[in-house]
Amino acid sequence: MKETIRVVNGKAKAKPDPNALGFGSYFTDHMFMMDYSNEQGWHDPRIVPYAPLQLDPAAMVLHYGQAVFEGLKAYRAEDGRVLLFRPGRNAARFNLSNERLTMPQMDESDFIEAVKALVAVDAGWVPELPGASLYIRPFIIATEAALGVRPSSRYLFVIILSPVGSYYGQGMKPVDIYVEDRYVRAVRGGLGVAKTPANYASSLKAQELAKREHYDQVLWLDAVESRYIEEVGSMNVFFRINGEFVTPLLSGSILDGVTRSSIIELINAWGYEVSERRIAIDEVYRAHAEGTLQEVFGTGTAAVVAPVGSLCWNGERIEIGRGEAGEMAARLYETLTGIQYGRLPDEFGWTVTCLE
Numbered sequence: 001m002k003e004t005i006r007v008v009n010g011k012a013k014a015k016p017d018p019n020a021l022g023f024g025s026y027f028t029d030h031m032f033m034m035d036y037s038n039e040q041g042w043h044d045p046r047i048v049p050y051a052p053l054q055l056d057p058a059a060m061v062l063h064y065g066q067a068v069f070e071g072l073k074a075y076r077a078e079d080g081r082v083l084l085f086r087p088g089r090n091a092a093r094f095n096l097s098n099e100r101l102t103m104p105q106m107d108e109s110d111f112i113e114a115v116k117a118l119v120a121v122d123a124g125w126v127p128e129l130p131g132a133s134l135y136i137r138p139f140i141i142a143t144e145a146a147l148g149v150r151p152s153s154r155y156l157f158v159i160i161l162s163p164v165g166s167y168y169g170q171g172m173k174p175v176d177i178y179v180e181d182r183y184v185r186a187v188r189g190g191l192g193v194a195k196t197p198a199n200y201a202s203s204l205k206a207q208e209l210a211k212r213e214h215y216d217q218v219l220w221l222d223a224v225e226s227r228y229i230e231e232v233g234s235m236n237v238f239f240r241i242n243g244e245f246v247t248p249l250l251s252g253s254i255l256d257g258v259t260r261s262s263i264i265e266l267i268n269a270w271g272y273e274v275s276e277r278r279i280a281i282d283e284v285y286r287a288h289a290e291g292t293l294q295e296v297f298g299t300g301t302a303a304v305v306a307p308v309g310s311l312c313w314n315g316e317r318i319e320i321g322r323g324e325a326g327e328m329a330a331r332l333y334e335t336l337t338g339i340q341y342g343r344l345p346d347e348f349g350w351t352v353t354c355l356e
């Protein structure tokens with residue numbers, strides 16, 4: 001970072017019960033902030049007490065949605081070190097999203113330095129409970145006060161931190177999925193490749209309708225033919241059919257998940273191929289009918305690996321794995337979390353020590 005990060009210390013809040021963290025409900029004592037203007041570029045990096053933001057009601061993010069975010073975690077290893085998992089991938093994707101939303105680029109090393117500096121200040125918030133972690137949420141919003149439709153000339157970069165519990169209590173519980181063929185999440189040429197709030201806003205309606213029918217999440221199909229599988233909930237998705245691993249090709253409407261690419265590398269390292277290709281929902285149903293659909297699972301930062309226990313498409317419900325997590329989903333979950341928490345050797349060089 002060109003400027004030194006200014007630190008303004010705040011009061012320490014009471015910490016929540018580590019056994020009841022849930023996801024994204026508690027926030028730490030500090031946040032990182034940095035401003036951007038067309039004239040000055042990125043400037044004034046600072047760590048300040050966690051507090052509400054002051055925004056002009058005409059701030060462009062509130063009207064035309066120029067916003068981008070990231071999600072990664074800091075893990076407490078058994079020896080007390082704090083580890084990050086592939087933060088460079090998040091930094092690179094942040095810029096890809098910024099590019100799509102006509103927002104400014106940021107040096108990847110500045111992104112990582114800001115994350116590390118904030119985690120260091122709030123290190124006492126990295127949970128020690130096995131399976132818990134500190135979720136890191138960097139984001140940028142357009143702050144110029146103007147109502148003309150054009151890119152903002154001013155932005156605010158913020159990082160907040162939230163201690164989160166293990167996604168799973170006892171064992172991995174497979175999720176029940178509704179295959180959505182009416183609403184779409186994203187379309188090629190649209191915003192699907194970017195981690196931007198609009199994609200999550202567009203997912204809420206289908207998700208609520210599915211929840212009402214007691215499904216956990218929806219499986220998204222492509223926006224053109226309503227046939228090719230894209231994502232599951234806010235996760236990437238994998239299938240194991242007759243020994244072949246398949247995950248949808250990054251076709252322009254699918255997020256390039258950090259967990260997704262790590263899972264592909266792990267599966268490859270174990271000697272199996274992963275086909276990144278188009279996969280149609282009818283192919284999955286046919287495989288089920290033929291008895292060759294072995295496993296379906298989602299992958300993402302929050303859950304790591306989420307086995308799918310059933311799918312419902314066109315009124316037909318199929319069961320996968322008799323209510324249990326598949327063998328490969330369980331092995332991938334154990335291995336990936338083992339690397340993230342420093343329990344297993346990091347042969348891929350994925351972990352970055354944040355604090356010794």
Ligand code: COI
Nearest residue numbers: 071234235300301302303
């Ligand atoms: C994921 O980690 O799977 C997500 O997409 C996180 C979500 C809270 C945005």
